[in-house]
Amino acid sequence: MNKIIKAICLSIFLSAGVFAQAQTQTLAQDDKNNLPAGESTREIINQPRTTLSKEYNKNEFYVGYSNQQVDTFGRTTFHGIEGAYTRNVHRWFGIRADISYARSDRTLIGTLPNPSGGTYTFQQTNNRSVVNFLGGIQVKDNASTKRFKPFGFALAGVAVSSNTFKNLACTSSNCPADIPIFNNVTFRDTHFSGAFGGGLDIRINDKFDFRAIQVDYNPIFRNGTVNDNFRIGIGIIFK
Secondary structure, three states, X not given: OHHHHHHHHHXXXXXXXXXXXXXXXXXXXXXXXXXXXXXXXXXXXXXXXXXXXXXXXXXXXXXXXXXXXXXXXXXXXXXXXXXXXXEEOOOOEEEEEEEEEEEEEEXXXXXXXXXXXXXXXXXXXXXXXXXXXEEEEEEEOOEOOOOEEEXXXXXXXXXXXXXXXXXXXXXXXXOOOOOOOOOOEEEEXXXXXXXXXXXXXXXXXXXXXXXXXXXXXXXXXXXXXXXXXXXXXXXXXXX
């Protein structure tokens, strides 16, 4: 698992290197294409640069649907929402704060032996949820006129997991007086988590982008084990 995390982090840093190289090439091309009459490329490069060739977006707010594949008690699909704020400190880099909430509701049906003989069946409502509080870096070309914007990010923080059991009921005619199953109780725990992934944003106009896809690996480190969770998202960015 450590190898997977290291590989994902390495891919993000390599992407940052590629973006930085592309920036240098873009700026050099801009200088070449916009030379005033009688001036050389060297003369332009030696002049102080006050701004980038294109202004970049300083802030972005993301909100969208989150489909989470949660690896607890077997892999289960959770549905929820994700929100994030990114402060871009450079055209290519930003500091990102991210929160997501997802939930799964199901009805448990089971059979238990009856002390007086035979068996009986019961059912119960089980609500599970997970909330991630994460922060880290995001790498993306934030030029305000850029239309297609692939991005990558590496985040770390904590995950709060909740597991509630309620509405216990016997569904047989031979029910005992008491069913030996906990009821109306919630188990909650907090563990370290992370998110490593990326996606694609598409510019709509000066105020909005469409996040066409976001996919990340969302491990939760729980008592010496790792829950291998994954998140898939889609939504809108407000700039």
